[in-house]
Amino acid sequence: MMHQASIGLGITIRLLAEGPDVSAAQVVHDVTVGDYAHLDTVLAFAKDCDVITFDHEHVPTAILEAVEAAGVAVRPGPKALVHAQDKAVMRARLTAMDAPCPAHEVVADADALRAFGERTGWPVIAKTSRGGYDGKGVWKIDSPDQADIPFEELARPTSTVDGGTISREGVQIIAEEFIDFRRELSALVVRSPSGQAVAYPISESTQRGGICVETITPAPGLTDDQALEAQHLALRIAQELEVVGLLAVELMQRRDGHVVVNELAMRPHNTGHWTIDGAHTSQFENHLRAVLDLPLGEPGLRAPHVVMTNVLGGSEDDLTGALQHCFARDRELRVHLYGKSVKPGRKVGHVTCLGRDLDQTLRRARHAAGYLMGDPDA
Ligand SMILES: Nc1ncnc2c1ncn2[C@@H]1O[C@H](COP(=O)(O)OP(=O)(O)OP(=O)(O)O)[C@@H](O)[C@H]1O
Ligand SMILES: [Mg+2]
Structure with missing residues (x-):
């Protein structure tokens, strides 16, 4: 892309x-x-x-x-x-700059994780400092007797769905306060070496089994103040860390409306795939413009609501055949297939729908992605 x-x-x-x-x-x-x-x-x-x-x-x-x-x-x-590589480094730096984070601590062993849980209350989240993706390397630890799990997992070699391997050398376990969040949000900003920066509208992102399945932009029901708070936070992080290119700040919105940072990514991000069709300038173009120190493009929306739904490998391996149905049914549907073979759970593409009515836009996107995943009743 x-x-x-x-x-x-x-x-x-x-x-x-x-x-x-x-x-x-x-x-x-x-x-x-x-x-x-x-x-x-x-x-x-x-x-x-x-x-x-x-x-x-x-x-x-x-x-x-x-x-x-x-x-x-x-x-x-x-x-x-x-x-963006090391969550322990990220947590330390963000805490030092007073960015909202969950309570956290690097824990050396299961006993230290148990002590953290006793102090902050169960459940707690344990995660690897490096090499995590799609929720692999993140565990919800409900009680003290589960505290050994992350350390046992760490001892095993790991590989990606795409067949790559990820080194576990120097990987630490971080214990984090469990945030009982209302929903997850994503704040995307782009910063160039000369210091220009733009912020995309805030998206709501839904994760299932640790994988992003859908984004809705702008995040429904987010007040202007809440959106500005999230955008300012992301811009501040980009500036303080001197990020060049796209910065995605994954956020958890607490029930009181305020956000805490989950993690950072410094590259075009899955929660920004909607920008290809739904924004005036896509995250991919703005990332390249930033990297080349060209003036950045307008990040604003092209329609009142933009829904992106990921196509995950399902039972349907004839994606091109399924397009017949999807395109015939919805002429405004935007489909992006990645040329990957279909494996269960693998992200093989995404669809984007723009619309004036959110419920209808959601239905269109979910139906198309569902159909491409082999579920004609979606
Ligand atoms: N402190 C926390 N409290 C509650 N839930 C959390 C916490 N930290 C992470 N999560 C949940 O676990 C998910 C995965 O965590 P995280 O983003 O750190 O992992 P990852 O494997 O690096 O994911 P990615 O696919 O984004 O690279 C989050 O999207 C969130 O739903
Ligand atoms: Mg994440």
């Missing part, structure tokens, strides 16, 4: 891909297949690039520092990116 945005900007993209079949490698011409955790591979790849950016945050800090030292711009830079 970043490649799509780069075409109109006249930018040539070179891709370092973990495999020859990954989605981006199917569309980018200049592809190097190699390991992003291997120093010489990344240095050789980066040699003639004007700027390096990312679509995930797993490239080790030391490698990015070496790329910078070799004279290639890395945006966002490793000093900012570490806050």
Whole structure:
């Protein structure tokens, strides 16, 4: 999707891909297949690039520092990116800048986790400091006898749905106060090296089984003051951490309306996929503009309501066939398929609907995504 945005900007993209079949490698011409955790591979790849950016945050800090030292711009830079890589570093920094966070503590073992729970009350959330994604590496610990679970899991090797492996070296367990949130929100901002920044309208995001399934923008029922509070918080974090490019601040909205930060991502984010069709400038284009220090584009909405629903691998593996039905039924439907083979739970695409009536827009998006997932009754 970043490649799509780069075409109109006249930018040539070179891709370092973990495999020859990954989605981006199917569309980018200049592809190097190699390991992003291997120093010489990344240095050789980066040699003639004007700027390096990312679509995930797993490239080790030391490698990015070496790329910078070799004279290639890395945006966002490793000093900012570490806050999206390491949740312990992120929690410490955000707390120091007085950004609202759950009570938290790095715990060395199950006993320390039990002590944290006794102090703050059960349940508690335990999470890995690094390498988590789609809710893997996050556990709700209901009682003291479950405190061993995260430490046992940490001892096992882990792999991604796309077949990549994630290192567990130096990974810590963080205990967090369980936030009994009303809902999850997402604040997306983009910041350029010269300091210009824009904020997208706040989205409500729904997670199921640790995976984002849907976003609604603007978040229904959010007051102007609450939206401004969330946007200001995200802009402040972007400025303090000197983020370049897109910053996604995942938020939990408490029942009193105030928000606390869940985590940060410094790349185009799933909760911003709606911007491709629903905003004047997509998150992908604004990310590229920021990375190149071009003036940023208007982030505002193109319609009163924008719903994005993820297409997760289900029983339907003939996605193209299902399009017949979806397109015939809804001429305004926007579909984005990622060229991935269908595996249960894997994000293989998303649909976006714009509309004036929220309920109807939700129904259209849910039906289309459901149909593409093999559920014609959705
Ligand atoms: N302190 C908390 N209290 C309550 N729920 C929480 C807390 N921290 C995380 N969660 C829940 O767990 C989900 C996953 O947490 P988090 O975003 O940290 O994990 P992740 O695996 O890095 O996810 P992602 O797919 O966004 O990379 C959150 O979206 C939220 O629903
Ligand atoms: Mg998350």
